[in-house]
Amino acid sequence: MTQDNIPPYDADVIIVGCGPAGMTAAVELVQAGCSVIVLDMQPTPGGQIFRNLEANLRDSSPSGQTLLDALGPAYKAGAELIQRFRTFRGIDYRPQTTVWEVRPDGTVGWLQGINAGYVRGRQVLLAHGAMERPVPFPGWTLPGVMTAGAVQTLLKAGHLKPTGNVVLAGTGPLLLLLANQLHQLGIKPALIGRTDRFADALSGVSHLRPGGLLPLIKGLGWVARLKAAGVKSVTGLKDLAAHGHRKVEAISFTANGRQQTQACDLLIVHDGIVPSIDIPNSAGLRLQWDEANASWRPDTTFDGQTASSLPPELYAGRCVIRVTGDARRIGGADAAMAHGRLAAQSILADLGRGTGPCSKAVRSVRKSLSVRPFLDAVFPPGLSRALPENDTIVCRCEELTAGNLREKIRSGFRNMDALRGETRCGMGPCQGRSCMVTAARLLQEHTHATACPPTFRGRPPIRPIPLGAIANLSGLDPRATIRLTLEDKPEHGVEETVDVPAE
Amino acid sequence: MNDIKTHVSPPETSAPDTAEQSFSADTGFKLFAALGPVPDAITLFLDDQPIIARQGDTVAVCILRTGVPYNRLNPVSGAPRLPYCMIGHCFECLVEIDGIANQQACLTVVRDGMKIRRQLGAPLALKHPEV
Missing domain, CATH: 1.10.10 (Arc Repressor Mutant, subunit A)
Known part of the structure; x- marks a missing residue:
C-alpha cells in the first residue's frame, strides 16, 4: 500500500472540548480557512464556565432572571463567544460526544450515543478543561457531599438550589464565588469553612501583579458581602469529616485549635481545580508535576505543543497534539480564550497558513496568567494537603x-x-x-x-464504550494510523518484576 | 429491600418497596429545590415512577430534583451513592437508561419517556450486609 492510498484527513484540526479555549481556537482556525471538528461531551457549547448559557439567556421567567443575576456578569460574558462560534457553519460541531482515545499522530476515538469511531486530524487541540482536585476525607462518599463545581452545574443547567443546612468547606475563588451566588439566591450557608489562613493571604501579596488587582478586589468584595450577611465563617479549617447514616447529617473539623461539629445536609467541598490529565496521560504525552498546585499537567511549550513519551521505535513521527486552556494551565476563562487564540495561530503556522503567534496574542496569554502565582499562594491546597488517615x-x-x-x-x-x-x-x-x-x-x-x-x-x-459500538467502529483505517498494542505502551520493560513481591 | 432483579426485570415487576426507596416530594431528603416552576415539562420514569424533567436537563439533574436518596449502591460495600462531580469525572451517577447499564447520568440528556433505573443489582447479588 503506498502513501497515495491513505485516506484523507477528516479535518485539518480536531478540537476536543467546547469551552472558552476550544471555541476561541475553532473560530480562529475556521476564519483562516481550516476545516475543524469540535468534539464535546456537553449538549451545548460553553464548557463548564458558560454551561447552559444560551438557554439561560433565552429564559425570561422571573426565576431565570434571578439566576442570571446571581451568576453575574462573568457568566454572561460568554454569550458573545458562543454566538460567534455558532455563526461559523464551517465548524463541524459534535456535541454529546465523548473522546475515549487520542493518539500522537492525530487519531481521535469518539463515542456518541451507541455509535463510536475514529476521526483523524492533521492537528489535534486538546481543550478538555479541568477537574476539581480530589479531596479524600472521612465520609466523602456519603450522599450529600458534592463539589462546588457540581452545585454550580446544578444551578446553571438544572435550575436547582440547595436546601437545608448547607456547609461550604475548602478553599479557592470558586468556593467564595459559589457562596455569594447562593446568598444572592436567598440561601444562607450555615458555615463557610476555609482551609486557607490569613498567613496565606500575606504570603500572596509578594506575588501580586497589576493584573491581580481586579480579582483581589472582587474576592474581597465576596468575603465582605458574606460577612455583612452574617454567614458564619472559619479559616484554617483542618481534619474535615462527614458523618451520618447513608447520608450526611453532620460534619466535624478542627479550627482555632478546637474540634467543632456542625449539623449539615449538603456539604459542598472545593480544593481548587487542576488540569484534567485523563486524555494526555492515555495519549502517552509527557507530563510534569506542578509542585505549587500538587498536580500533574501536560509538559507543553508556551503555545501548547506536547511531546510524546512513546519510544521512537514505536512512533517516530511528529506529535501533532497541542493542549490549551485549563487543561494546560489553570487560568480561568480569560486565560483560556487568550491561549486558545495563541494555540490556533501556532497550528496555522504548522499547517503552512500563517506566520505563528502574533505578539498581541502572546502578551495577552502572559497577562491573563500573571495573576496565578498570587492565587496559588493565597489558596494553597487545603483539604488534600495532609495525606488521608488509614481508614479514609x-x-x-x-x-x-x-x-x-x-x-x-x-x-x-x-x-x-x-x-x-x-x-x-x-x-x-x-x-x-x-x-x-x-x-x-x-x-x-x-x-x-x-x-x-x-x-x-x-x-x-478511557471512557466506557458499549461493546456493540466497538464492534461497529467507523473510520478506522489501519493504513492511516499508528497501531499500538498493550506492549507498545511507554515504560514497557521498565516495570520490573521486582516491583511485584513474590507470593 | 429485596429487589434483586433491578437490572433485568421488566418495568412492571419492580416497584420501590421500602420507605427509603420511595421518592415523593415529601421524603424530607431533598438536597435541592427547583428555582422556579418547570415549564414544558416532559415525563421520564425512574424505577417506573413518573418524574418530570425540563427539556435539555441531564438525567442526574432529574434524579436530584426528585429527592431520591441514592442512584446506585456501590458494588463493593453496598453503600448508597449520589452524583458527586456532575461533570463526568467521578462516575458516581451511573444508572441504567433504556436498558443499558452504567450510563453517566450527568452526561445524558433527557428524552420524553426515557426509562431510568437505579443500579442496585450488584450489591444485592453479593448479599452485602448493608443492603
Whole structure:
C-alpha cells in the first residue's frame, strides 16, 4: 500500500472540548480557512464556565432572571463567544460526544450515543478543561457531599438550589464565588469553612501583579458581602469529616485549635481545580508535576505543543497534539480564550497558513496568567494537603482506603501499575480520575522520591464504550494510523518484576 | 429491600418497596429545590415512577430534583451513592437508561419517556450486609 492510498484527513484540526479555549481556537482556525471538528461531551457549547448559557439567556421567567443575576456578569460574558462560534457553519460541531482515545499522530476515538469511531486530524487541540482536585476525607462518599463545581452545574443547567443546612468547606475563588451566588439566591450557608489562613493571604501579596488587582478586589468584595450577611465563617479549617447514616447529617473539623461539629445536609467541598490529565496521560504525552498546585499537567511549550513519551521505535513521527486552556494551565476563562487564540495561530503556522503567534496574542496569554502565582499562594491546597488517615477511602469506585494502599506499598508494590493490579485502585468506572493523585502521593510518602510522581498507565478506552459500538467502529483505517498494542505502551520493560513481591 | 432483579426485570415487576426507596416530594431528603416552576415539562420514569424533567436537563439533574436518596449502591460495600462531580469525572451517577447499564447520568440528556433505573443489582447479588 503506498502513501497515495491513505485516506484523507477528516479535518485539518480536531478540537476536543467546547469551552472558552476550544471555541476561541475553532473560530480562529475556521476564519483562516481550516476545516475543524469540535468534539464535546456537553449538549451545548460553553464548557463548564458558560454551561447552559444560551438557554439561560433565552429564559425570561422571573426565576431565570434571578439566576442570571446571581451568576453575574462573568457568566454572561460568554454569550458573545458562543454566538460567534455558532455563526461559523464551517465548524463541524459534535456535541454529546465523548473522546475515549487520542493518539500522537492525530487519531481521535469518539463515542456518541451507541455509535463510536475514529476521526483523524492533521492537528489535534486538546481543550478538555479541568477537574476539581480530589479531596479524600472521612465520609466523602456519603450522599450529600458534592463539589462546588457540581452545585454550580446544578444551578446553571438544572435550575436547582440547595436546601437545608448547607456547609461550604475548602478553599479557592470558586468556593467564595459559589457562596455569594447562593446568598444572592436567598440561601444562607450555615458555615463557610476555609482551609486557607490569613498567613496565606500575606504570603500572596509578594506575588501580586497589576493584573491581580481586579480579582483581589472582587474576592474581597465576596468575603465582605458574606460577612455583612452574617454567614458564619472559619479559616484554617483542618481534619474535615462527614458523618451520618447513608447520608450526611453532620460534619466535624478542627479550627482555632478546637474540634467543632456542625449539623449539615449538603456539604459542598472545593480544593481548587487542576488540569484534567485523563486524555494526555492515555495519549502517552509527557507530563510534569506542578509542585505549587500538587498536580500533574501536560509538559507543553508556551503555545501548547506536547511531546510524546512513546519510544521512537514505536512512533517516530511528529506529535501533532497541542493542549490549551485549563487543561494546560489553570487560568480561568480569560486565560483560556487568550491561549486558545495563541494555540490556533501556532497550528496555522504548522499547517503552512500563517506566520505563528502574533505578539498581541502572546502578551495577552502572559497577562491573563500573571495573576496565578498570587492565587496559588493565597489558596494553597487545603483539604488534600495532609495525606488521608488509614481508614479514609481513597478509591471511591473500589472503596479502597489509604490503609489498604499503604499496606500493599509497604509489602512491596512500589509502582503505580503494580499497585493498581494488586488492589484494583483505579480500575473502577472512573479509571483513576478520583484516586490517582492520592495513590501517587501515598507511594511517594513511602519512597520519598522527589521527581514527577508516576501515573497509572492510561489505556484506551478511557471512557466506557458499549461493546456493540466497538464492534461497529467507523473510520478506522489501519493504513492511516499508528497501531499500538498493550506492549507498545511507554515504560514497557521498565516495570520490573521486582516491583511485584513474590507470593 | 429485596429487589434483586433491578437490572433485568421488566418495568412492571419492580416497584420501590421500602420507605427509603420511595421518592415523593415529601421524603424530607431533598438536597435541592427547583428555582422556579418547570415549564414544558416532559415525563421520564425512574424505577417506573413518573418524574418530570425540563427539556435539555441531564438525567442526574432529574434524579436530584426528585429527592431520591441514592442512584446506585456501590458494588463493593453496598453503600448508597449520589452524583458527586456532575461533570463526568467521578462516575458516581451511573444508572441504567433504556436498558443499558452504567450510563453517566450527568452526561445524558433527557428524552420524553426515557426509562431510568437505579443500579442496585450488584450489591444485592453479593448479599452485602448493608443492603
